[in-house]
Structures are given as structure tokens and as C-alpha cells.
Amino acid sequence: MKFICLFLCLVVSGTCQVFSQEDDSPKKETGNPFQTNPDLDQKIKQSIQFLISKQREKDGAITDRGNDTTMTALAIMAMAAVGNQPIHPNKEGVAMKKALDFVLQDGKQDDHGYFGNRDGGRMYGHGIITLMLSEMLGMGVDETQDKLLRKKCKMAIDLILRSQKVPKSPSHQGGWRYSPDARDADLSVTVWQLMSLRSAKNAGLDIPDQAISDAVKYLERSYHSRIVKKDGKNVPVKEKSGFAYQPGGHPEYTTTAAGLLAMQVCGEYASDSPFVKGAADWLKDNGPNTGRKFFYYGTYYYAQGMYQRGGEHAKEARQKVEKIMLGIRRPDGSWHGHGSEGSAGQVYSTSMAILALAVKYHYLPIYQR
Numbered sequence: 240m241k242f243i244c245l246f247l248c249l250v251v252s253g254t255c256q257v258f259s260q261e262d263d264s265p266k267k268e269t270g271n272p273f274q275t276n277p278d279l280d281q282k283i284k285q286s287i288q289f290l291i292s293k294q295r296e297k298d299g300a301i302t303d304r305g306n307d308t309t310m311t312a313l314a315i316m317a318m319a320a321v322g323n324q325p326i327h328p329n330k331e332g333v334a335m336k337k338a339l340d341f342v343l344q345d346g347k348q349d350d351h352g353y354f355g356n357r358d359g360g361r362m363y364g365h366g367i368i369t370l371m372l373s374e375m376l377g378m379g380v381d382e383t384q385d386k387l388l389r390k391k392c393k394m395a396i397d398l399i400l401r402s403q404k405v406p407k408s409p410s411h412q413g414g415w416r417y418s419p420d421a422r423d424a425d426l427s428v429t430v431w432q433l434m435s436l437r438s439a440k441n442a443g444l445d446i447p448d449q450a451i452s453d454a455v456k457y458l459e460r461s462y463h464s465r466i467v468k469k470d471g472k473n474v475p476v477k478e479k480s481g482f483a484y485q486p487g488g489h490p491e492y493t494t495t496a497a498g499l500l501a502m503q504v505c506g507e508y509a510s511d512s513p514f515v516k517g518a519a520d521w522l523k524d525n526g527p528n529t530g531r532k533f534f535y536y537g538t539y540y541y542a543q544g545m546y547q548r549g550g551e552h553a554k555e556a557r558q559k560v561e562k563i564m565l566g567i568r569r570p571d572g573s574w575h576g577h578g579s580e581g582s583a584g585q586v587y588s589t590s591m592a593i594l595a596l597a598v599k600y601h602y603l604p605i606y607q608r
Contacts, residue, residue: 276561276599279561279565279596279599282565282568282572283321283593283596283597284321285571285572286568286572286573286574286589286592286593287317287318287321287323287331287572287593288572289571289572289573289585289589290314290317290318290586290589290590290593291330291331291334293314293585293586294334294337294338298341298344299311299334299337299338299340299341300338300341301314301315301334301338301586302314302584302586303584303585303586304582304583304584304586304587305359306358306359306360306364307341307358308341308342308347308354308357308358308360308364308368309354309358309359309360309363309364309367309368310584310586310587310590311338311341311342312342312367312368312370312371312372313367313371313586313587313590313591313594314338314586314590315335315338315339315342315371315375316370316371316374316590316594316603317589317590317591317593317594317597318331318334318335319335319374319375319378319602319603320593320594320597320600320602320603320606321593321597321600321602322600322602323335324378325339325375325378325379325380325384326378326379326380336380339375339379339384339388340384342368342371342372343384343387343388343391348391348394348395351394351398351419352391352394352395352396352397352398353365353395353398353419354368354369354395355418355419361417361418362402362415362416362417362418362419362421362428362431362432363417363427363428363431365395365398365399365431365432366399366415366428366430366431366432366434366435367431368395369392369395369396369399369431369432369435369439370431370434370435370438370605372388372391372392372395373392373396373435373438373439373441373442373444373605374438374442374603374604374605375388376388376389376392376439376442376443377442392439392444393444395435396435396436396439396444396446398419399415399432399435399436400436400446400447400450401419402415402419402420402421402432403415403432403450403453403454405419405420405421405422406422407421407422407423407424408422408423410460410486410487411423411424411457411485411486412424412453412456412457413453413454413455413456413457414426414428414429414454414457415428415429415432416428416429423485424457424485425484425485426457426458426461426482426483426484426485426494426497426498427484427493427494427497429454429457429458429501430497430498430500430501430540432454433451433454433455433458433501433504433505434500434501434504434605436450436451436454437451437504437505437605438604438605441604441605442604451505454501454505455502455505455507456473457486458482458498458501458502458514459473459514460486461482461483461484461485461486461488461494461498462475462480462481462482462483462498462514462517462518463477463480463481463482463483463488463489463490464476464477464478464480464517465477474513475513475514475517477517478513478516478517478520479517479520479521479524480517480518480521481494481495481498481517481518481521481522481525482494482495482497482498482499482518490521491537492522492525492526492527492531492537492541493533493536493537493540495518495521495522495525496522496537496538496540496541496544497537497540497544498514498518499515499518499519499522499540499541499544499545499547499548500540500543500544500547502514502515502518503515503544503547503548504547504605508547509548515548518544519544519545519548519552522541522544522545522552522556523552523555526541526556526559527541527559527560527563528563529563529567529577532578532579533579533580534576534577534580535574535576535580535587535588535591535592535595536580536591538560538563538564538591538592538595539591539592539594539595541556541560541595542556542557542560542594542595542596542598543594543595543598543606545557546598546606546608547608549608553598557598557599560595560596560598561596564592564595564596568592572589573585573588573589574588574589574591574592575588576588
């Protein structure tokens with residue numbers, strides 16, 4: 240699992256909108272006894288207050304362990320995922336506006352549109368920040384901020400598109416890795432860029448269909464199975480399996496959850512994609528537990544990906560995530576990671592935990608079914 244270690248190393252130290260096929264409006268789940276949970280709602284509100292308590296007064300960054308722009312972007316997404324907006328005149332809205340101003344200020348993005356070098360998170364950080372910006376399009380407090388959001392988001396998206404076109408080996412083509420000029424790819428970096436592209440497309444930016452199609456093909460090659468052609472489509476011989484870090488590798492909880500979410504965000508569903516069906520079934524047998532390495536990182540993808548899958552997969556996953564997350568939540572509303580995730584800080588783990596629990600709210604377009 241070198242990729243998560245590197246992600247946390249890059250993001251912490253700096254050294255080493257999807258819609259239903261039938262209806263694009265947010266929906267409340269029906270027949271789910273976990274839909275209304277006032278206790279959970281209150282706990283999430285307290286956790287949002289914990290994130291706000293980590294905001295620096297001088298510049299609005301929400302961070303506790305460095306890589307300020309990436310961590311602030313994660314915190315903004317967590318706050319937006321439960322219904323907060325920077326235009327709201329309450330405490331949460333004011334904090335979001337200050338945080339967004341921090342990300343948008345001069346010096347965070349270079350002349351090529353890249354956030355990664357200035358922040359230290361490289362393409363991981365760039366993807367996270369770009370996804371946040373694309374999800375926040377149209378949510379600025381005024382026309383000036385909205386224009387700045389769109390400008391910086393477009394520059395960041397253009398860099399992602401250029402980076403994908405860098406020549407790579409056939410098995411890596413369509414993906415991304417640590418730097419914009421990388422000539423290889425991995426699933427972890429790829430998923431952040433792909434979700435940014437899909438979110439930007441949902442928001443009305445001009446994203447070539449081919450870019451998303453090529454990325455989906457890279458994900459398919461990362462599935463742990465021999466692939467054959469059937470009726471003109473790629474089909475895995477081994478149906479119940481998962482996604483690996485790179486093509487030819489073995490499936491892991493984190494990469495399978497990430498691949499599952501990304502495929503569905505791009506319009507691939509279990510009804511017509513054996514990769515999605517097989518990965519969701521694999522995750523039923525290999526679900527979250529606190530003993531897993533990179534638990535928060537994987538469970539964020541697991542919760543959102545299984546929600547997209549729907550049915551019993553979604554219901555079972557949500558019960559597991561809520562039970563586990565509430566069991567390890569600290570009295571002050573924070574979550575703490577272990578090992579490499581522990582060194583990432585409380586803003587990281589708390590933001591990821593909130594995003595994992597936020598499936599019940601359906602506010603961010605990228606996570607809508």
C-alpha cells in the first residue's frame with residue numbers, strides 16, 4: 240500500500256457531480272430506518288465545529304499539520320457535504336468564506352494552473368483542491384468570488400487534461416500519477432483527477448468525453464482479472480474482484496472502494512458494468528474495520544461508492560460506517576487516525592469521516608445518485 244503512504248507523506252509533509260440515469264434531482268431515501276437519526280445529525284454538527292476551531296484567524300486556512308491548501312479544501316468539502324455554504328450568514332458560512340478566500344488567494348496556483356507544487360501535495364493535492372473548486376462553482380458569496388472560482392478551476396482542469404495526454408505505456412494510458420509530466424499512472428491519483436473532471440463537466444465546463452472514457456479504461460485495466468471482449472465491451476473473466484493500485488496488481492480495500500466510486504461517478508453502474516457489480520460484491524466481503532491501514536481514506540470511498548451502488552449494498556455499508564465511525568469519534572467531535580493517517584492530523588481524519596457519513600445528506604452534486 241505504498242500509494243497511501245506516499246499520499247499522506249506528500250499531503251502532510253510535502254516531501255516525499257454525478258446524477259441518476261433517471262432523475263438528476265437530490266432524493267431522500269425511502270424505507271431506510273437509518274435515514275432519520277437526530278443523534279448523528281447533532282454529532283456531525285459538533286464535528287463541523289471542531290473543524291472551524293482549527294481555522295487560523297490570520298488567513299482562514301483550516302489545518303493542523305501543514306499542506307494548508309489541501310487540508311483546507313478537504314474541510315470545505317466536508318462542510319459543504321452537510322449543507323453549509325459560504326453565502327450563509329451564520330458561523331459555518333463565515334468560516335467557509337474565509338477558507339475559500341484562502342484557497343483562492345494569489346500564490347496558491349502557479350501560472351500553469353497547478354496547485355501541487357505550491358501546496359506540496361503534488362497531483363494528489365491538485366486533484367483534491369480542483370474537486371473542491373468544481374463542486375463550489377456557483378456557490379461564491381458574490382460575482383467576483385464566483386468569477387475567481389471559475390477561472391482557477393478552469394486552469395486546474397486544463398492542467399489535468401494536459402497531464403493525461405503525456406505519452407505513457409499502453410497499460411498506464413488514460414491515468415495520472417504524482418506529477419503533471421509523469422509517464423506512468425496509479426489508481427489513487429487517477430481517481431482524484433477523474434472525479435474533478437466529472438464534477439467540472441456536471442458544472443458546465445467543457446470536458447472532452449474522450450478524457451473521461453480513457454480514464455475509465457485505465458480503471459478497467461486496474462481490475463484484478465483477465466479482461467476479454469464481449470459484444471464490443473471489456474468484460475472481466477473473474478466477476479467478483481477488486482481494483483488494484485496499478486494494472487497487474489492485487490485488489491485492496493482502499494483501491495477497490497476508490498475504483499467503485501469513480502466508475503459510477505462516470506456513469507458506469509452495476510446494471511451494465513460487471514466491474515462495478517464485481518467490486519461492490521467484493522467489498523461486501525472485504526468491508527471496513529478500524530484495523531485496516533488507511534481506514535479513513537478507504538472508508539470515505541467505500542461509503543460513497545456503496546451508496547451509489549444502492550439497494551442492500553448501500554444499506555449495509557451505511558450501517559457499518561455509522562456504527563464504526565460513531566464508535567471511534569472523540570468527545571470533542573474529532574476523529575484521530577493511526578499510523579500514517581495519525582501523522583496526517585485531525586483535520587484530515589475528521590474531514591474524511593464527515594464525508595463518509597455525509598451520504599445521508601446528498602448535498603454535493605458529485606455524490607448524488
